Amino acid sequence: MKVDGKHFRSIWREHDGWSIGAIDQRRLPHEFVVAKLTSCEDAAVAIRDMLVRGAPLIGATAAYGMALAMREDASDAGLKRAYDTLVVARPTAINLKWALDEMRMALAPIDPLERAEAAYARADEIVEQDVEINRGIAGNGLKLIEAIASKKRGEIVNVLTHCNAGWLATVDWGTATAPIYLAHERGIKVHVWVDETRPRNQGASLTAWELGHHGVPHTVIPDNTGGHLMQHGMVDLAIVGTDRVAANGDVCNKIGTYLKALAAHDNGVPFYVALPSPTIDFTVHDGIRDIPIEQRSGVEVTDMTGRTADGRLETVRIVPEGSPVANYAFDVTPARLVTGLITERGVLKPDRDELAAAFPERIAAAE
Numbered sequence: 072m073k074v075d076g077k078h079f080r081s082i083w084r085e086h087d088g089w090s091i092g093a094i095d096q097r098r099l100p101h102e103f104v105v106a107k108l109t110s111c112e113d114a115a116v117a118i119r120d121m122l123v124r125g126a127p128l129i130g131a132t133a134a135y136g137m138a139l140a141m142r143e144d145a146s147d148a149g150l151k152r153a154y155d156t157l158v159v160a161r162p163t164a165i166n167l168k169w170a171l172d173e174m175r176m177a178l179a180p181i182d183p184l185e186r187a188e189a190a191y192a193r194a195d196e197i198v199e200q201d202v203e204i205n206r207g208i209a210g211n212g213l214k215l216i217e218a219i220a221s222k223k224r225g226e227i228v229n230v231l232t233h234c235n236a237g238w239l240a241t242v243d244w245g246t247a248t249a250p251i252y253l254a255h256e257r258g259i260k261v262h263v264w265v266d267e268t269r270p271r272n273q274g275a276s277l278t279a280w281e282l283g284h285h286g287v288p289h290t291v292i293p294d295n296t297g298g299h300l301m302q303h304g305m306v307d308l309a310i311v312g313t314d315r316v317a318a319n320g321d322v323c324n325k326i327g328t329y330l331k332a333l334a335a336h337d338n339g340v341p342f343y344v345a346l347p348s349p350t351i352d353f354t355v356h357d358g359i360r361d362i363p364i365e366q367r368s369g370v371e372v373t374d375m376t377g378r379t380a381d382g383r384l385e386t387v388r389i390v391p392e393g394s395p396v397a398n399y400a401f402d403v404t405p406a407r408l409v410t411g412l413i414t415e416r417g418v419l420k421p422d423r424d425e426l427a428a429a430f431p432e433r434i435a436a437a438e
């Protein structure tokens with residue numbers, strides 16, 4: 072999407088034809104730094120350390136990681152080593168394994184001498200497919216915003232979102248933000264309540280940065296504010312992203328999503344989840360029981376990094392030394408709290424039959 076009028080994607084193949092450029096999201100919003108990935112290990116570390124993050128972008132980065140790996144060692148052993156290195160970089164977003172399975176399916180049957188070129192071609196396809204899918208999500212989600220806008224007779228539509236499911240979480244457009252960008256571009260008055268999303272503050276640091284540079288009105292709020300706003304009729308709908316949707320429609324997303332869904336349910340606020348179909352995992356039948364929840368370093372909770380008044384980046388500790396810390400990176404919202412799933416093939420109910428009918432290829436992949 073646009074950064075002050077200039078179009079950007081979050082990851083791309085460089086002009087040398089083989090190295091990979093990616094926005095270092097750990098440096099935003101204070102610094103715009105582009106990282107260059109030149110090895111499979113670089114891609115794995117970029118995913119693990121959240122230089123890139125967001126389920127679809129994790130998948131795209133892994134796909135390019137396999138292509139980088141094939142330049143290094145295109146043998147069967149090299150293919151297995153690359154898969155095994157990348158697939159463990161983060162456990163929750165199913166898009167990582169989806170992309171690696173797609174790459175392995177494309178590469179395993181062919182001559183190792185042809186694998187590097189084929190890998191870049193397949194990774195490029197995965198990248199372009201992500202953009203196309205997100206455009207589809209934008210169009211399907213737009214209908215929801217338009218319906219509210221017409222009921223509100225031109226008043227502002229207030230959307231609440233959690234974490235960052237924006238263009239920075241994908242190759243472009245985003246998932247939860249795709250309908251918002253499209254509505255904004257169509258002249259519909261939208262305003263976004265941006266959950267800061269502790270502890271890594273993807274909302275405050277990334278979603279606010281994205282929306283600000285694209286000119287979309289927004290307000291950053293502490294995570295605990297959403298329920299109050301919903302009680303006072305200040306949220307027309309919530310749209311969030313997801314890292315994995317189980318066959319029963321349970322939705323895994325950034326920690327705190329479940330609490331937002333509870334508040335929305337209690338206040339009759341429609342709660343939508345935007346996702347590309349690779350995020351659907353039919354091998355998991357009960358999301359709450361079966362989706363692995365990543366636990367990350369406690370440092371993400373104890374420390375905060377910000378910019379001082381004189382422009383220096385500084386990290387400070389906000390938790391007493393010696394206090395134990397738990398840092399669950401995701402939670403699972405039961406399907407009963409989800410109004411609908413905004414996909415590239417329409418807005419669906421969060422249930423197995425509807426998902427299977429819309430995405431038979433995802434069922435086949437699970438068999």
Ligand SMILES: CSC[C@H]1O[C@H](OP(=O)(O)O)[C@H](O)[C@@H]1O
Nearest residue numbers: 124125126236240312313324325
């Ligand atoms: C469009 S998927 C975005 C999804 O991924 C985020 O997690 P993380 O920043 O840890 O990769 C968050 O759960 C978003 O909703």
